[in-house]
Amino acid sequence: MNDAIRGTSEAMGGGAATGGQVTPGVKSAPVGGRPPRVPFECGDLPFLIKRDGTWMYRGSPIGRKELVCLFASVLQREADGSFWLQTPAERGRIEVEDAPFVAVELDWTGVGRQQTLTLRTNVDQLVTAGAEHPIRIAHDLLTCEPTPYLHVRPGRGRLPIEARIGRAVYYELVALAEPHVVHGRRMLGVWSCNCFFPLGELPPGEDGCGCTE
Structure with a gap:
């Protein structure tokens, strides 16, 4: 593994991917009333998340899913729409082509208003659509083609961290x-x-x- 990637992974401390679920590291409380440590800003990091959800490092895909899940657990979005990887010690901006995650699987129970839709992302996050996790549709300005998105978690401003809903899952939604x-x-x-x-x-x-009304 590249030393830079390994260093970033180790800097993430307590984060671990277990059983397909990501458990972010827990920050310890300040000692003696001192303010929490401010992460050092590293500027732009050589990471790219492609539209299909592939994580790239210096132009090469990161093949280890557990490492991708670890990075995903510390992904943040700023109020200006930029994406950052942030550890307790460091933070750096990364490039994202579209949404950082892709919804790849749909499970549903019930019908009508009692229906529950749960979507799984490419990093094995399970998100149930609802008031706090809405589904929205964006349209291409030139082709008017729809692209659906799912709110995964809040960002630091009004812009959330989202998953693009994959085509197969979108067709399942249309069928419902x-x-x-x-x-x-x-x-x-x-x-x-x-x-x-x-x-x-x-x-x-x-x-x-x-x-219905």
């Missing part, structure tokens, strides 16, 4: 979609934890049969 009226507009979307997430507007001319 049902009509519903949102602010007077007839939408097609999915329910999870009593929250409705629109996937798209019903085309003009649809009779809206089955839509």
